[in-house]
Amino acid sequence: MSHNIQYRDYPENVDKDKVFSELSIYVQNECWQEGGHLNPIRWVPAPVCESIDAAQQYIETHDRGWYDCLAVRYREPIRGKESKAYLDLVKRRAKAADRYNKMYRELYAATVTAAFIGCKSCGSKLSREHLLTRTRSNQCPLCGADLRPASTLEKIQKARDSMEEINKKMEQEACRMAKTNGTVRWLVKIEFHT
Known part of the structure; x- marks a missing residue:
């Protein structure tokens, strides 16, 4: 038995219900022996974080604990167009x-x-x-x-x-x-x- 925290990355215009459905199926398959489930995802629209690292820090500081699932937006530079x-x-x-x-x-x-x-x-x-x-x-x-x-x-x-x-x-x-x-x-x- 173990506690799992995972991060996933999606485009801004992703279908949130589809993401929850896919992740719920993933979690059910991962913890089929435990009968585990995924709590609803809190989609926080603001602020838009400056980077993926800043988004992860935001999530860590705003996590409510007890298997809280949370999503936040961040900016990512377009690869191939570096200055x-x-x-x-x-x-x-x-x-x-x-x-x-x-x-x-x-x-x-x-x-x-x-x-x-x-x-x-x-x-x-x-x-x-x-x-x-x-x-x-x-x-x-x-x-x-x-x-x-x-x-x-x-x-x-x-x-x-x-x-x-x-x-x-x-x-x-x-x-x-x-x-x-x-x-x-x-x-x-x-x-x-x-």
Whole structure:
């Protein structure tokens, strides 16, 4: 037995009765052993949220609980009509993600020449060769602490922050594009018990 929350996406002019009927059949098939059903969907016409993420947040904050099913409208940019600024941000994000992933995944033991690496947390002296061949991790196998120096961790955090800043700019540009040439859609949250 489990609690299920699912989101579905529909065009703005969708037949609401048909959506409820299709989702009711889906829920009945999913929880046939429990005899479950779908509660009526509350279609909230206003506000029109700026993005699908904003619509999901709106649903989460306006959920009444106890298997409440809720639908809200949101704007979505038309794919294939992205602005130059958005496409530039996509390229910048790919570079930032590559940089972050490379820094995060690099094995610290491969960057040092000393035979032993000290753990600052538990004080253990760990064989560099063992860390390279057996654990292949940046964590101390004894206490789980990160073996990388604070300066390296700061660089990794800065790379992550840079990537997240680009993500925010992409979201802002997507919202701007959705307002100028986007479509309005419904985000429907259903909740049921299996």
